[in-house]
Amino acid sequence: MIKVEQLTFAYPNGMPVLENLSFEIKSGEFVALIGQNGAGKTTLLKQFNGLLKPTGGTVRIDGIDTRNSTTGILAQKVGFLFQNPDHQIFLPTVAQEIGFGPANLGCSREEIDRRVREAAAQVGLEPYLNENPLFLSKGQRQRVAFASLLSMRPQVMVLDEPTTGQDYREGIEIMEMVKALHRQGHTVIFVTHDMELVARYAERVIVLSQGRILMDDTCRRVFYQPDVLRRTNLFPPQIPTLVQKFDCYQEDFGTPLSVEELYATITGCGGEEYVHCS
Amino acid sequence: MKPVISIEQLSFTYAGSEHPAISEISVTVKPGEFIGITGPAGAGKSTLILCLNGIIPHFQHGEYRGRVRIDGVETLTMHCAEISRKVGSVFQDPEAQIVASTVEDEIAFGLENFGVEPDVIEARITDALQRIGIEGLRHRSTTELSGGQKQRVAIAAAVALRPEILVLDEPTSELDPLGTKEVFEVLKQLNREYGLTIIVVEQKINILLEYIERLWVMNGGRLVADEPPRRIVNQPELLTDVGLQIPPVSELMYRLKAAGYYSGELPLTVDEAYWALLKCRGGKR
Numbered sequence: 210m211i212k213v214e215q216l217t218f219a220y221p222n223g224m225p226v227l228e229n230l231s232f233e234i235k236s237g238e239f240v241a242l243i244g245q246n247g248a249g250k251t252t253l254l255k256q257f258n259g260l261l262k263p264t265g266g267t268v269r270i271d272g273i274d275t276r277n278s279t280t281g282i283l284a285q286k287v288g289f290l291f292q293n294p295d296h297q298i299f300l301p302t303v304a305q306e307i308g309f310g311p312a313n314l315g316c317s318r319e320e321i322d323r324r325v326r327e328a329a330a331q332v333g334l335e336p337y338l339n340e341n342p343l344f345l346s347k348g349q350r351q352r353v354a355f356a357s358l359l360s361m362r363p364q365v366m367v368l369d370e371p372t373t374g375q376d377y378r379e380g381i382e383i384m385e386m387v388k389a390l391h392r393q394g395h396t397v398i399f400v401t402h403d404m405e406l407v408a409r410y411a412e413r414v415i416v417l418s419q420g421r422i423l424m425d426d427t428c429r430r431v432f433y434q435p436d437v438l439r440r441t442n443l444f445p446p447q448i449p450t451l452v453q454k455f456d457c458y459q460e461d462f463g464t465p466l467s468v469e470e471l472y473a474t475i476t477g478c479g480g481e482e483y484v485h486c487s
Numbered sequence: 488m489k490p491v492i493s494i495e496q497l498s499f500t501y502a503g504s505e506h507p508a509i510s511e512i513s514v515t516v517k518p519g520e521f522i523g524i525t526g527p528a529g530a531g532k533s534t535l536i537l538c539l540n541g542i543i544p545h546f547q548h549g550e551y552r553g554r555v556r557i558d559g560v561e562t563l564t565m566h567c568a569e570i571s572r573k574v575g576s577v578f579q580d581p582e583a584q585i586v587a588s589t590v591e592d593e594i595a596f597g598l599e600n601f602g603v604e605p606d607v608i609e610a611r612i613t614d615a616l617q618r619i620g621i622e623g624l625r626h627r628s629t630t631e632l633s634g635g636q637k638q639r640v641a642i643a644a645a646v647a648l649r650p651e652i653l654v655l656d657e658p659t660s661e662l663d664p665l666g667t668k669e670v671f672e673v674l675k676q677l678n679r680e681y682g683l684t685i686i687v688v689e690q691k692i693n694i695l696l697e698y699i700e701r702l703w704v705m706n707g708g709r710l711v712a713d714e715p716p717r718r719i720v721n722q723p724e725l726l727t728d729v730g731l732q733i734p735p736v737s738e739l740m741y742r743l744k745a746a747g748y749y750s751g752e753l754p755l756t757v758d759e760a761y762w763a764l765l766k767c768r769g770g771k772r
Contacts, residue, residue, distance in 0.1 A: 246662065
């Protein structure tokens with residue numbers, strides 16, 4: 210779905226922010242992109258919908274070279290949810306906001322209405338279609354922004370720190386919505402500093418450091434290599450950190466990511482044998 | 488010990504709003520306490536912080552009831568400049584509060600505004616940088632700092648004014664995990680070594696419970712819990728009732744304890760959980 214080959218990018222008059230990146234993301238993957246402040250995560254995300262274009266190498270979306278395309282075309286393939294919903298909301302009603310993209314595509318009135326209703330239903334905003342987004346809560350405004358990318362029916366969803374500035378419950382609600390869309394076949398790429406969230410949702414993790422890929426592996430393998438993570442100012446979530454304090458953790462606990470997994474392992478062996486060699 | 492902050496029956500409703508942002512809050516803070524505030528969105532956390540540094544009622548319009556006293560003096564009767572000598576503030580976005588082009592100038596800015604003598608300013612800058620542990624950044628340009636460094640510069644600028652109290656509103660929300668830890672390490676040191684009273688609003692509950700001594704949980708404008716972290720992890724419903732969670736390692740041991748596999752204290756940190764898990768051996772035979 211996304212094919213990045215020897216991608217290099219520098220802002221005008223600047224040092225390269227991304228250097229010689231190559232990777233592929235297949236249709237239907239759920240990928241977390243992590244790394245310290247300034248690692249180049251947002252810069253990389255913006256390559257996927259053509260907001261930024263490579264200065265070297267290529268980025269192909271569904272076979273289309275982003276340099277030969279426009280954000281208007283790419284927005285139908287890649288939806289982008291920014292960190293702050295207020296940076297992308299600008300119309301006086303929720304319905305207009307959600308319908309803005311399809312209207313720009315030249316959809317008919319009926320088609321726009323259909324897409325607005327469908328997208329609003331996906332994020333639970335049907336009761337608010339005639340409200341002004343400004344009077345909604347931050348969590349609801351985030352849903353408006355989310356619905357306006359869904360109305361473009363993109364295959365890929367790119368989310369830049371979707372839970373920052375939200376409380377725990379709002380954050381989980383957004384991620385559960387994303388998870389439901391992933392189950393319907395969407396490709397998801399998200400950026401976050403919250404490693405507990407990564408452990409809970411991502412299947413694959415790409416670790417970025419100073420514009421290069423430090424690791425690209427399953428969530429479990431990434432969080433069981435803490436030495437590599439530390440080089441980019443990150444720490445594994447609490448459960449993998451705890452388990453790795455034991456010398457023979459693999460034998461005793463395996464490689465759990467969640468409270469549930471570790472609890473099941475401990476209680477499964479009767480609470481007697483699991484720390485024997487540590 | 489006399490309280491450094493005393494809040495009595497405090498309520499505030501923003502002009503144009505129908506519902507109070509905070510309602511009937513009564514609480515006192517002793518000198519040298521390190522307090523964390525958490526709660527869901529819209530709980531009133533930021534409003535309470537604005538009542539402590541005097542922005543409410545001095546700059547924000549609305550209906551203000553009750554009292555906030557700093558060192559026994561009501562903030563309503565104090566000048567804002569007077570309040571800012573006692574209460575230093577650090578906000579979410581370091582970009583929004585840094586005004587100068589070098590770290591040194593940034594720290595000097597507040598001191599100059601307070602009319603501090605030039606030779607004293609020099610000493611205060613050196614002292615503030617030392618206290619925060621960022622002497623090496625003194626001559627750096629503020630634009631080239633990392634997020635964690637910027638936020639520590641903002642804290643140094645507040646500390647240089649020698650406040651008795653430091654209030655911080657989600658100071659780590661823009662920071663990566665290491666930057667977050669750096670900020671909390673600095674706060675811990677300021678609290679332990681200099682006895683600074685610290686009140687910090689934070690969503691990252693794992694790190695918050697590791698560092699603070701007392702947690703205020705807010706919901707719907709009210710203070711719904713005021714407990715030390717150890718009690719919080721023993722009563723997870725104090726957080727789960729308002730849509731928040733205790734840290735994963737605390738939850739693990741809580742569940743093992745409830746199921747009879749463990750009988751000791753519940754851990755607040757990963758290190759504590761390691762020792763708890765060792766003791767878990769043979770917990771149920």
